[in-house]
Every structure is written in structure tokens, then in C-alpha cells.
Amino acid sequence: MQHTLATFRRVLESKGALVGMLFLATVALLAAFVRFLPIDPLEQDLLMVLEGPSAEHWFGTDELGRDIMARVIEGARTSLLTAVGAVSIAALAGIPIGLAAGFFGGWRDAVLMRLVDVLMALPNILFAMALIAVLGRSQMAALVAVGITGIPSFARITRAQVLSLRKRDFVTAVEAFGGSPGYSMFRTVLPNAWSPILVQVVVLSSVAILLEAALAFLGVGIPPPTPSWGEMLRTGKSYLYEAPYYAVLPGIVLTLTILSLDTLGRRLATVLEDRHGAAEETGLEEEGT
Amino acid sequence: MTGFILRRLLQLLPVLLIASLGVWAMIFAVPGGPVGMIVGENASAEQIQAAVERLGLDRPVIAQYWSWLTGALQGDLGLSIHSREPVLDLIAQRFPATLQLGLASIVIGLVIGVPVALLSALFPGSWLDRALSGWSALALGVPTFWLGILLILLFAVQLRWLPSASAHVPFWESPLDMLANMLLPALTLGVYVSGIFARFLRASLVGELKADYVRTARSKGLRERDVVGRHVLRNAMLPFVTVVGLMMANFIGGAVVTEAVFTYPGLGRLLIQAISTRDYPLIQGCILVILAVYVVINLLVDVLYAYIDPRIDYG
Numbered sequence: 001m002q003h004t005l006a007t008f009r010r011v012l013e014s015k016g017a018l019v020g021m022l023f024l025a026t027v028a029l030l031a032a033f034v035r036f037l038p039i040d041p042l043e044q045d046l047l048m049v050l051e052g053p054s055a056e057h058w059f060g061t062d063e064l065g066r067d068i069m070a071r072v073i074e075g076a077r078t079s080l081l082t083a084v085g086a087v088s089i090a091a092l093a094g095i096p097i098g099l100a101a102g103f104f105g106g107w108r109d110a111v112l113m114r115l116v117d118v119l120m121a122l123p124n125i126l127f128a129m130a131l132i133a134v135l136g137r138s139q140m141a142a143l144v145a146v147g148i149t150g151i152p153s154f155a156r157i158t159r160a161q162v163l164s165l166r167k168r169d170f171v172t173a174v175e176a177f178g179g180s181p182g183y184s185m186f187r188t189v190l191p192n193a194w195s196p197i198l199v200q201v202v203v204l205s206s207v208a209i210l211l212e213a214a215l216a217f218l219g220v221g222i223p224p225p226t227p228s229w230g231e232m233l234r235t236g237k238s239y240l241y242e243a244p245y246y247a248v249l250p251g252i253v254l255t256l257t258i259l260s261l262d263t264l265g266r267r268l269a270t271v272l273e274d275r276h277g278a279a280e281e282t283g284l285e286e287e288g289t
Numbered sequence: 290m291t292g293f294i295l296r297r298l299l300q301l302l303p304v305l306l307i308a309s310l311g312v313w314a315m316i317f318a319v320p321g322g323p324v325g326m327i328v329g330e331n332a333s334a335e336q337i338q339a340a341v342e343r344l345g346l347d348r349p350v351i352a353q354y355w356s357w358l359t360g361a362l363q364g365d366l367g368l369s370i371h372s373r374e375p376v377l378d379l380i381a382q383r384f385p386a387t388l389q390l391g392l393a394s395i396v397i398g399l400v401i402g403v404p405v406a407l408l409s410a411l412f413p414g415s416w417l418d419r420a421l422s423g424w425s426a427l428a429l430g431v432p433t434f435w436l437g438i439l440l441i442l443l444f445a446v447q448l449r450w451l452p453s454a455s456a457h458v459p460f461w462e463s464p465l466d467m468l469a470n471m472l473l474p475a476l477t478l479g480v481y482v483s484g485i486f487a488r489f490l491r492a493s494l495v496g497e498l499k500a501d502y503v504r505t506a507r508s509k510g511l512r513e514r515d516v517v518g519r520h521v522l523r524n525a526m527l528p529f530v531t532v533v534g535l536m537m538a539n540f541i542g543g544a545v546v547t548e549a550v551f552t553y554p555g556l557g558r559l560l561i562q563a564i565s566t567r568d569y570p571l572i573q574g575c576i577l578v579i580l581a582v583y584v585v586i587n588l589l590v591d592v593l594y595a596y597i598d599p600r601i602d603y604g
Contacts, residue, residue: 118307121580123539125546126560133564133572134318210432214546217434218561230434237438237550240446240453248442251435259430 010271017267020260027257031076039070041227050243059249062232063239071227072250078228079209079257082143086208087201089147094154095190095197101155102162103185113159116152124149124207125214132220139222146211150204157200161193195272199265206261213254229254293595297588308580312573313357366574371566376574379559384578386457387555390478390548391540393471395533397479402486409487410494411517421487428484437477437550444473455551474551478544482536489532493525500524527598534590538583 012018030037045065053060059068101112119127128145135141165171166189174188215221216230224231229250236247324332324340332340341347345356360366366376405425409418445453455474458467497503498521506516545557552558556575563571 114303114307117304118311121304121308121583122576123579123583126576126579129545129560129564130312130315130572130576133567133569134315213432214434217546218549220561220564233435233438237441240438240442244442244446247435247438251432251438255431255435258432259426262426262430 007268007271010274011264011267014267016263020263023256023260024264027076027253028080030073031080034070034073034077037070037073039067039073041066041070041074042225043067050239050246052243053245053249060243060245062246063235068232068246068249071232072229072253074227075229075232075250076253076257078222078226079212079254082146082212082222083205083208085143086147086150086212087204089144090150090154090204090208091197091201093148094151095158097151098155098158098160099162099185099190102159102166103181103189109159112155116155119148120152124211128211128215129218129220132215137220137223139226142212142215142222145215146208149211150208153200153204154197157196158193161196162189165189165192196269199269199272202261202265202268206258206265209254209261210258294588294592297591301584301588305580305584309358309361309577310354312576312580313354315573316569361577366577367570369563369568369571371563371568371571376571379571380556380574380578383554383556383559385459386553387541387544387548387557389457389460389467390471390474390544390553390555391537393475394478394482394540394544395536397475398482398486398536399533401479401483403490405483405487406490406494407517407522410491410498413495422491425484425487425491428480429488431480433477433481434546434550436480437473437547440473440477441550453551455553457554474547474553477550478540478547485532485536486529490525490529493528494521497521497525527594530597531590531594534586534593538586538590541579541582541586 012021034041043066045061048057048061048065050063051057051061051065057067057069059072062068062071097112097116101109122130127149128142131145131148132141135144162185171184171188174184179188212221213228213230213233216228217234218230219234221230222228232250233247233254236243236250239246324337324346345353364377366380368374369376369379372379405421409421412418441453444451451469451473455470458470460467503516503521506520507513541556544555545561547553548555548557549561556579560572560575560579562568563575
């Protein structure tokens, strides 16, 4: 816990990461409490169609007279929930696969990693589209499709970590004392493999948000009327002449979210690498952090 | 060399087989299955029976997969449900457009990305390096579909210099028209690619610049231009070839979003249309072709890499 706090503090020492964190926190807070705000993402006002930004509607109104800012905030909910859900699916499937492949080696490794290769043989967006074509268009389908595309990166990173930790003395010691494979895998190896996995969680969140938005932009993502940033850009693109702000403002929020996550991810990677390097130099291995 | 290629092919075989099995099995996961897809939901029992026999669905599953696979390998991907045209013909019509867009964006990516990487690697930690790294972060962070929209807003809506929807014009027919149609989509993808290229090449250049042979070359009194141009760049370019190749492989199907922004008639748009009309033979065909091209380009990149890097033993 102490280490977690120290890492967090080190991450936020960078100005870029701090700004990114503040932006993400604001978006998340607004998304969480959108129900308590005096705005309604679904309320239509057909007398106020495609109005530009004003004091009443900061981001303007859409083709049905709905408040675009309210829809951007509600869209943040969709995006963040997709990120959390998809990354959970990817981690819950990918980490055990990588753990088992790296730990057991041999034919199990070969079979598991070939399956992972198959997932990687198509660009993510195509894989997700194909899956949605089969499952039908729904919020769940989008979530699962985005989640599955994230499995290979978790599997590969975990496997690489396990391979480098596997022959270390503390793992051999646990095995020599009669620890079961499950115990050594989950209680001994995994706790030491967290750093790159954590970085991957942040990186993949931004990938998931981007992929969900792209699917919605293509018209195969989460179905309307649930507001989604990609869907707003898709509709906004039809009104470029009448209402250019419609496609621009939601795009700015989406881009800032992606950039914030990227900055945080890279900063986190640097901090964790530094710490790892420092621990290595002093001969202190931090177990269980 | 032949042995190396054969070995790589053998490794690819299981991946391709499992993937093709997935594409084939897709049709059974669809509500109504392959029969419902052809005869519709309100078909009579006789119609269904006839369709089952015609499609050979009463045969063992393995036999069905085998005849589908051998058919596909001979170029028979079936007929599109929507247009009744052979799927392969539809794909062949779109393929040149996608290839042209992919190549154009890689050229733009190289033109922007290589100088960015060189400048920031030569002055690491400087303000220039920080600014250029910022460029890479921005290029990678801005969603391509939003950048596309911004470019349309500026060049098509405001300035009216370029069309907002891009048609495919072959270069040899009218180079100027091609340029006008390709510029915005290629720039959209090219900016993104430049971010990947710049980040990758910078890392590889910084690594090479620390190598012993660079110190030797400098201590011999070689001009910095020659050190970088003749030694460092050559070595740093090696792994870079892989990245460029993988990018191309990705664009065959992965440019679907950019194609949608500019309503560009490529393979990706064909696939979206197929999905929205539930044209499953066309969906299967598109995915299979994209998969095959992706795998072949990957193989070519591996072979090329082994060929240009004398240190790799492919015997």
C-alpha cells in the first residue's frame, strides 16, 4: 500500500501526468454524477435544432434539439464503462493464459500462444466487427468484442514476465518447499509481475475507448439512443456544413481523454522502470508490491 | 533461404487453419444459421430441406469445412447474397483502392516520421526533442476519424479546395484527380503512421548512437554526417523495415475507419456494407482475404528482414 501511494505520487510529479489525471478525474466525476446535474441527454427540443454553442447549451444542440454537452457527459459514462469492462475481460482471460503458458511451457505454451496468435492475425477493429456481425449489435457485444481484442497483449506481457521470474531463487524455493503449481503461479510469480501489467491496464483503457468510439463511428457499436462519443461524431459528420461544432466538440473531449491516458501510461511505465532498476541496484527485490 | 521460408510457412499453417475455421464457423453462430440466411425466416419445410441438400449441410461437419476451404483456396468464395455477384470479383474491384491508400499513407508517414525521428534522436533531451515527441504523442492520440473530420471541415467545407468524399482514381488515368481524391484520406492515415514511425525510429536511433562502433567512427575523425548517414541510420533502419511492413499489412483491412470518413471505396467499406446488409458470404470472403494478405505480408517482412540483415541465420 505504501509503495502504491509512493508510485502514485511519483507519477503525478510530472506536470503532463498531473494534468491528464485531473482531466480524467473531472470526466469521471461528471459521468458518475450526470443524473444529479440539471441537464438531460435525452430531452428533445425540436424548436432548438442544431443551434450553436450558447449560454444555455454550452456545446450547442444536435439534430433533435438535445443538449450536446449533456450527451458528451453521458457518452463519457459509456466510454469509461466500456474501458473498465473491456479491460477486465481482457485481463481476466489474458493474465491466466500468459501465466499458464509461461509457467508450464512445452506443448501447453505452444497451444495457448498459437491461439493468441490467431486473435492477433486480424486488425482489432476487424475482429471486433466480425464478432459483432455474429452476436448482433448491442452494448454487451461491443464490450465483449473490445475486451477479446485486448487478451493477446495481457497474455504476452504476463508470459514474458513469468519466463523471466520462473527460474529465480524465490520461486524455486517455494517449489522446493512443496508449493503447488497454483500457489507458485498466483501467490509467488504473479505478485512480482504486476508492474508491466499495470501499465498495460492504462494503455489498454485508451485503446478500448478508441476502439469503442471507432465501432460506434462505423455504426456497429453500442446502439442508440445510448449516447456514445463515436456515434456523436458519426451523426455530427452529416451536419458539417450546418453545425461544424457538432463533430468538433465531442472529438476534443475524446482526444483529450486518449491523450491523458497515454501520458499517464507512459509516465507510469517510466516510474515503475526506475523503481525496478533502483531495487535491482541495491539488491533489494520488492515482493508483493 | 528456402528452408527458412518453408519453416515460417509451416508455423503459419496452424494459425491460418484455426482462423479459417473461425471464419467458416461464423455462419453457424448467426441466428437462423446458413439455411435461414438463404431461404429467409418464413420458409416452408420443403424449401429448408432443399437448401440443406443444395448446401450439403447433411454431410459431416469436417467434410463441409473441407469443401469450403478447398473452394476458397481455388478462389471460390461463393456469391454475395445481396448482389448475387461472385464475392471474389467484388473484393478484386476494391482491392486496388485500398492498396493505393495504404501505400500513399505510408509514404506520407515516412516523409513526416523519419525527419522527426532523426532530429529528436540527434538532440535527445533538447526542446526540439520534446516538441517532436509531443508531435508523435498527438499523432497517435488523435483518433483518425476525428482528424479526418477536421481535415474535411478545413479543406472541403471552409476552403473548398478538395472534395469531402473521395473516389478511387487510378494514378495512370489522371494523376491530378488521384491526388485531389487521395490527399485527405492519405494525410489522415499518414499523420497517424508518422507518429508510430517517429517513435519507433527514434528509440532505435538513440540505441544505435550509444553503440561502440559509433564511438570508434567518431574517434577516427569521421564527420558526424557520415557517422549518422552511413553507419547509424543503416543499422537503425533494419528493425524499422518490420514496422513499415506491419503497417502495410494492417492497412489492408484496418483502414476501414478512414475509408468510412471519406466514403472511400476500399475493402474496409465493402466489409462494413456487408455487415450492415448481413451479407455473410461477403463478410467471410472479405475477412478471409484480409487475413491471407495480412499473413503473407508478415511472412514477406520476415523474409526481407532475414535477407537484409546478414546477422540473421536463416539456413
